[in-house]
Amino acid sequence: MQLSKGFKYLSIVGFLRTVLCGMFIYITSSDHHDVHDIGMIGYIILTIPYYILNYKANKSSFKFKKIMHFMFFLTLIPLIYWYIQHAVKRRAGAYSIYAYFEWSLILQDVLNDHWYANDYKDIGLKCMVDH
Structure with a gap:
């Protein structure tokens, strides 16, 4: 199956979003406050294109x-x-x-x-x- 360009972008955004999610889950604010906050904010920001690309990739x-x-x-x-x-x-x-x-x-x-x-x-x- 040939993947569409939209699915490739979805995969990239999904991967980056997962890394950022891991940053704020595994690095607590008491361990390193700035890294925790960057992970949380980046995760939330990347959620917007992630959801939009999911709509476009599969409309079911x-x-x-x-x-x-x-x-x-x-x-x-x-x-x-x-x-x-x-x-x-x-x-x-x-x-x-x-x-x-x-x-x-x-x-x-x-x-x-x-x-x-x-x-x-x-x-x-x-x-x-x-x-």
Whole structure:
């Protein structure tokens, strides 16, 4: 199967997004605050083209994807609010609430990937070796 140019871009964006996600999951803010924040912000920014390219690459289950993606971005509102409460206003307990929203983004992302797996089940990688 010949992959479309859009799918190649989707793969690149998806890979970079996964690396950035790993940065903010495995490097905690207490370990290295700036690296954690760069990973989180980059992950959220790359989510926009990732979702758009997924729409273009496979239009099946468009309505469900739209709802899932809306929920992802809706979660950013309380996430940002609680981050400000923690970082700027130094409100007690705000970081714990923020962390729930931060991890809910990961859970939503895993659910999205589960849904995409069904869309792309016919695509696989092959290793071409000369014998």
